Each structure stands twice: as C-alpha cells, then as structure tokens.
Amino acid sequence: MSHLNDTDGELHRFRKRIMALAIFVLFCFFLLLLRFVWLQIIRHSNYAAQADENRISIVPTMPARGVITDRNGVVLADNYSAYTLEITPAKIQGKVDEVIGELSELVEISPFEIKRFKRRMEETKRFESVVLKSKLTDAEVARFTVQRYRFPGVEVQARMFRQYPLGEVASHAIGYIGRISQKDMDRLPEEEETNYQGTTHYGKEGIEKNYESILHGVTGYEEMEVSASGRAVRTLSTRSTVPGSNLILSIDIELQKVVEEAFGKRRGALVAMDPSTGEILAYVSKPTFDPNLFVDGIDQQNWDALNTSINRPLINRPVRGAYPPGSTYKPFMALAALELGYRTPQAAINDPGYFNYGNHRFRDDKVGGHGIVDMYKSIVQSCDTYYYVLASEMGVDTMHDFMKQFGFGEKTGIDLPHERKGILPSTQWKQSAYRNPAQKKWYAGETISLGIGQGYNTFTPVQLAFATALLVNNGSAARPHLVKEIEDGVTHERRPVVTETVKLDLKQENINVVKRAMVGVTTEGTAARVFGGAGYISGGKTGTAQVIGIGKNEKYNAAVLAEHKRDHALYTAFAPVDNPRIVIALIVENAGFGGTAAAPIARKAMDYFLLGKKSSPTPVVPAVTDSAEYPDMPDEDVQPMITPAIPDEDSTDEE
Structure with a gap:
C-alpha cells in the first residue's frame, strides 16, 4: 500500500513538472510571437527603411542656377560645367592625409586646396562628398580614372560652376555666390531645407543673395540601388530638376x-x-x-587685399x-x-x-x-x-x-x-x-x-x-x-x-x-x-x-x-x-x-x-x-x- 502511494505521488509531481515546462515553453513561444509582431508589423516600416537605406541611395541632382543679364541681354552671371575631385570621408580606406598624398601624385593639389578641403570636411557630414579640387583638366581626369580602383571613396564629378564674364563691372549690384554654410542653412525657411540638400553654393551678396530662392531652382534626385561596396547597380526612380529662373536687370551695362x-x-x-x-x-x-574670386572660396592673399584696403572695395x-x-x-x-x-x-x-x-x-x-x-x-x-x-x-x-x-x-x-x-x-x-x-x-x-x-x-x-x-x-x-x-x-x-x-x-x-x-x-x-x-x-x-x-x-x-x-x-x-x-x-x-x-x-x-x-x-x-x-x-x-x-x-x- 505504501508503495502505491509513493508511485502516485511521483506521478503527480512528474505531471506538475511537465505542466510547468509546457507553460514555460508556451510562454517562450508567446514572447517570440510578440517579438515577431513587433518586428514584422509594428516596426516593419522602420526596418524596411533601414534595409532600403543599405540598398538604396538617394542622390540629389542640382538644378542649373538662373542666368543674370542686363536689359539688353548681355550676360552678367552664367554657369559652365567642369570636373571636380571629391572625397567621401566615410568611404575612404586609410587616413585622409595619406589619401590626399597619394592623389597628389596624379593631380596637382595646392596647400590652399588642402586647407580648404579640411575646413569643408569639418562642416560636412562624413557620408557626404567634399570637393578637394575643382576644375580638373582633361589630363588630370584621365590620370585619375586609370587609377580609380586604388581610391575607394574618391570620385570625379561633373558640376556646374558660376562665372561672371565681365569681372569687376557692376559687381556690387550682381553680387556673388559662395560655399553654403551652416548659417545659410539655418536661415532657410523649413520648407526650403529639403530643396537645398546637396547644394554646395549660395547667394552671398547683391542680386545673387536677394533673389537666391528664385535663382536656385528645384533640386531633383536619383534613387539608386547600390551594392554592399557602394557601387551603383541601377536607377530605381528619378525626379527631374527644375532650373532656376533667369533675371533680366534694368541696368544698361x-x-x-x-x-x-x-x-x-x-x-x-x-x-x-x-x-x-x-x-x-x-x-x-x-x-x-x-x-x-569668391565662387570657390577666396584665398587669403586676395581676401586680405580686399578686406584691409583703406579704400574698402567690398563696401x-x-x-x-x-x-x-x-x-x-x-x-x-x-x-x-x-x-x-x-x-x-x-x-x-x-x-x-x-x-x-x-x-x-x-x-x-x-x-x-x-x-x-x-x-x-x-x-x-x-x-x-x-x-x-x-x-x-x-x-x-x-x-x-x-x-x-x-x-x-x-x-x-x-x-x-x-x-x-x-x-x-x-x-x-x-x-x-x-x-x-x-x-x-x-x-x-x-x-x-x-x-x-x-x-x-x-x-x-x-x-x-x-x-x-x-x-x-x-x-x-x-x-x-x-x-x-x-x-x-x-x-x-x-x-x-x-x-x-x-x-x-x-x-x-x-x-x-x-x-x-x-x-x-x-x-x-x-x-x-x-x-x-x-x-x-x-x-x-x-x-x-x-x-x-x-x-x-x-x-x-x-x-x-x-x-x-x-x-x-x-x-x-x-x-x-x-x-x-x-x-x-x-x-x-x-x-x-x-x-x-x-x-x-x-x-x-x-x-x-x-x-x-x-x-x-x-x-x-x-x-x-x-x-x-x-x-x-x-x-x-x-x-x-x-x-x-x-x-x-x-x-x-x-x-
């Protein structure tokens, strides 16, 4: 009789343990289910976006800045295309100075350009490209292209540059553009911030400044699928740029x-x-x-000559x-x-x-x-x-x-x-x-x-x-x-x-x-x-x-x-x-x-x-x-x- 009681007790304890284990397993599965719901339903859009960011790159395309002419059609401010050598700090292998040193063997880079690049790099996010040298010659472009494989994160880009064909004539009226700064971005209305993504230049003085939003145009974009190494695979979608409006001044030049x-x-x-x-x-x-002088950053010598002159030419x-x-x-x-x-x-x-x-x-x-x-x-x-x-x-x-x-x-x-x-x-x-x-x-x-x-x-x-x-x-x-x-x-x-x-x-x-x-x-x-x-x-x-x-x-x-x-x-x-x-x-x-x-x-x-x-x-x-x-x-x-x-x-x- 005693033996039977012990068997029944052990069986009861075993069943309790099985029940507890089953509840524990069910609880774990319930947690997994909750996690699944959290990941696949509640947080789906966020993780999908992150996946797309790893796979898709949004590349802004800059609109052509509006042209400025006098009342008779004489061009006072225009654009031209040129090649730039640009570095994306987040993508380069090795130290920036070492990369620049190796690039200097292919392209002539002045101390002023290096100093300017480092200043711009401090003002720019690491995943955005920074111009190292502007207006490359065809020979420089060819030399770099041959050695392109050695420099991940370094690209040659075609960009539009501003020029003032008449130089000093009417410069205080026309003004000039310069590199966009954080202060410029902070002054932008909230609805304009997106339109200036990727913009490198901004009106600083004169008509160029006063009519900045009209001259700038609407920024377009290319949605690109990229590989793990950052190489473009295919274009998924695009939005066309809208060029800036042209200004006809009343001045007779x-x-x-x-x-x-x-x-x-x-x-x-x-x-x-x-x-x-x-x-x-x-x-x-x-x-x-x-x-x-101001379009791509004025050098110290010219700045000192203008800024310290007793004749005050910048006024x-x-x-x-x-x-x-x-x-x-x-x-x-x-x-x-x-x-x-x-x-x-x-x-x-x-x-x-x-x-x-x-x-x-x-x-x-x-x-x-x-x-x-x-x-x-x-x-x-x-x-x-x-x-x-x-x-x-x-x-x-x-x-x-x-x-x-x-x-x-x-x-x-x-x-x-x-x-x-x-x-x-x-x-x-x-x-x-x-x-x-x-x-x-x-x-x-x-x-x-x-x-x-x-x-x-x-x-x-x-x-x-x-x-x-x-x-x-x-x-x-x-x-x-x-x-x-x-x-x-x-x-x-x-x-x-x-x-x-x-x-x-x-x-x-x-x-x-x-x-x-x-x-x-x-x-x-x-x-x-x-x-x-x-x-x-x-x-x-x-x-x-x-x-x-x-x-x-x-x-x-x-x-x-x-x-x-x-x-x-x-x-x-x-x-x-x-x-x-x-x-x-x-x-x-x-x-x-x-x-x-x-x-x-x-x-x-x-x-x-x-x-x-x-x-x-x-x-x-x-x-x-x-x-x-x-x-x-x-x-x-x-x-x-x-x-x-x-x-x-x-x-x-x-x-």
Whole structure:
C-alpha cells in the first residue's frame, strides 16, 4: 500500500513538472510571437527603411542656377560645367592625409586646396562628398580614372560652376555666390531645407543673395540601388530638376561701363534711375572687386587685399555708404519753404557772407557774400547763408517731418540686401540715439548746419536718387529696383517686376520754381561750364560735403589734409527737363567741389544715355564753387556742429 502511494505521488509531481515546462515553453513561444509582431508589423516600416537605406541611395541632382543679364541681354552671371575631385570621408580606406598624398601624385593639389578641403570636411557630414579640387583638366581626369580602383571613396564629378564674364563691372549690384554654410542653412525657411540638400553654393551678396530662392531652382534626385561596396547597380526612380529662373536687370551695362571708366581710380558711388518705372539704369560703387574670386572660396592673399584696403572695395556704397548730402539738399529745403509758407520765390535776403547765430558766425562759401539773394539765386549760386536763415526759422522737427516723405532716413526698398536707413535728425531721434543725458538734448545751434545738408544729416546715394526722382518728376516716382523681369527657367515666359509708386501731395507751381532753379545750375550756375554745349537741357545741383570738423578761426585747406579727410563731391541731375527719363545721384569721395569732380561724371553718363555718346571732351572747371561752410566751433550752449559724432545706425537698424 505504501508503495502505491509513493508511485502516485511521483506521478503527480512528474505531471506538475511537465505542466510547468509546457507553460514555460508556451510562454517562450508567446514572447517570440510578440517579438515577431513587433518586428514584422509594428516596426516593419522602420526596418524596411533601414534595409532600403543599405540598398538604396538617394542622390540629389542640382538644378542649373538662373542666368543674370542686363536689359539688353548681355550676360552678367552664367554657369559652365567642369570636373571636380571629391572625397567621401566615410568611404575612404586609410587616413585622409595619406589619401590626399597619394592623389597628389596624379593631380596637382595646392596647400590652399588642402586647407580648404579640411575646413569643408569639418562642416560636412562624413557620408557626404567634399570637393578637394575643382576644375580638373582633361589630363588630370584621365590620370585619375586609370587609377580609380586604388581610391575607394574618391570620385570625379561633373558640376556646374558660376562665372561672371565681365569681372569687376557692376559687381556690387550682381553680387556673388559662395560655399553654403551652416548659417545659410539655418536661415532657410523649413520648407526650403529639403530643396537645398546637396547644394554646395549660395547667394552671398547683391542680386545673387536677394533673389537666391528664385535663382536656385528645384533640386531633383536619383534613387539608386547600390551594392554592399557602394557601387551603383541601377536607377530605381528619378525626379527631374527644375532650373532656376533667369533675371533680366534694368541696368544698361554699357552705361555702367561709361560711368565706371569716368570714376577711374577714385572712390564713390552713382545711382541712375528712371523715375517713372524705378528701374536702375546704372549702379556704381567704386572701387569694385572681381566676384569670381569668391565662387570657390577666396584665398587669403586676395581676401586680405580686399578686406584691409583703406579704400574698402567690398563696401556697397549706394546702399551702405551714408554721407552728408551737402548742397544737394538745398532744392528740398527750398521746396519745404514754399510748401510750408516760409518763403515765396521772390522773397530775398542780403547775404554779407555769413550768418550770425548767438555769438557765432556761420560763414558762406563766398567771401563777401552773394548780395541780394532770392530762391532762384540761392540754388543757382548755392548760397549757404540763405539756408542758414531758413533752417533757423523752420527748426529741426519741421524739416524732419517734411523731408521724411521723400524717403530720407528710411529704406527705399531697393532689391538689394543690407540697405541702411541713413539719418534724418529730429529731437526725438537724438533722444533715442544717445545714452548720455547731456547728448540727448537738442541744441538750437545744431539746426543751422542742417539747412546746407551737413550736421547729423547722412543719406545713402540710393536715397538721394529716389528723393531727387520724387522732386523732379513732379512728386511721383516708382521705388528703385534692379531686376526688370523674371524669366521662367522652363517656359521662358517673362513677368515684369513692378514696384510701388510713391505720390506726394505737392503744389506743381512750387515744384516748377525749384526745377527751374536746378536748370539754372546747369545753364548759368555752379555746373554751367560742365554742361555747356551738351545738346540737351538738364537740371542739377552741385554739392560739397565736409568730412571732418574745422576748428575755430581755421580755414579749410585740402592741400594739408590727408586724402581721406578731404571734402566729398556730390551732384544730382535729371533730364530731359519736361519729362525726366533719367535721374542721377552721385558722390566722389574726398574729391573736393561737386562742380569739379562729380558733375563731369554725370555729364558723361547723360551724354551716353541721351545721345549715345561714349565720351565727351573734358569739361572746363566751373568758376563758381559750392564749397561746404565751415563754421567756427561753438560754445557748449549752442553746439552747431557740422560733422558731429553720430552713433552707428546699425546698432538699432533691423537687417
């Protein structure tokens, strides 16, 4: 009996063990089933994608960048194809330096190219190719191809390169492209990031930057099946690229060349525009530079030459250079006096050659004065005293409110990056511009110099051109722009670029008074000898702007000053008088009188534009000058400063 009980107990224990083992096995199978569901159902898409990534490579194909031409079809920025030697760091065998050393036996690689490659490699993901050498010759391509098997991860690729056929001509307007940086990528809108995958270059300045998204086009791709070694097996699918749109600029490149040649080696800027359309006809910033240097990375020697030059060739002067307008401001002051009721055309003053304000004397440019001066004579002979008196009567805020409508102190909206606002002073402006409470106060004596375009007044050449266009085109002008038309890269259909037209509420009889006086400048005034025998009637205004302050009882003497401290020469012009087709604003830095240095350049530009002449005889220097007034240094309670210390507007200017 005892034996049977033991057998039954053992059998019961055995069955329990079998049951436990079965449950354990079933549990393991259940875990395997769960894992299977996880891998094959829940995570299927992820693992399938990983498998495809090992098998499939997405290769972006770059679109052709849009071409830039002038208004007559002359190519200003174009593309050409060339071979590049590229390394994919993740695929090479051995150290990068060793691979480059072996490649140097086949292809000439300079130290600059090696340094540039390493810098780019730090900015690029390891599985992306990095250009080591650009623009390989046919012989270099052939030598590498024969030895290709020795260099896994190294490829010769055909790429498109940007070129600027005219070199330095109009370079500040066109701008340039350069290697795309992480900062460039970070600035891209989120929806554009995919379109820039694989992109190597990006617009850095000028039109190239401002119209980057239009010029770039749409990136295509090739979906390639690759072997384990990374070799392409077959193409699975493709998406075609869409070439960038072409830009037709409003610039007449022949007019541009005429003006740049007229400047010679002098520094300065010129903006010529059609007031009715806003089209920029010539856009000059001197000195200039060769944009081709920047396309594939500028070398240190050329960069230092450009960046450290005292002439500052990289500064885009028409939109970045802020200068006192000098006597070119007087026509606007005259119009303000008429519109606001401070003067009539016939009202005259007696100019003894100076204007006393408090205990200080503001001298006129003409010793002994101009005698009896009405509004016409004040512009034609550029009488400073007339505008000293007018400024003292009007006050800074009245001048500010009137001048603001002409765009002074505001961006014009020209289609270029980094445009400055300039400074149109007011009491409110000074309070916000300075931190020191003593500097925030506006002194009455500071108002006087504003009347002749000095003091805190600083405007860009493009602002001066736009303001002049509004004045001489009877209070109406389109905002300036450089792109005339945009041409679709596929259909070649063109759409014109139209900008806002600004219209001012001004009395025509007052505009006529000022325009008649500006015509007098070219027929009997400070620019008369420059425009003698021109074959057309134009209007204009000469100007000379002081660069540094002159101490009490001192006289201005250019001969004893360093060149960069001498006066700027300015000129504004328009023609034909009745229906202006061209308006010009220009400055020649540190060149002296506007009638001597600036007006002759405007004459050459107008001769070409209106008459088709590419050159004209060197004009005779006019006898009448328009030099800036240099007042005695004031006491602290008056402070009428000609060239005050002005805070950098970029500290508050939004870019």
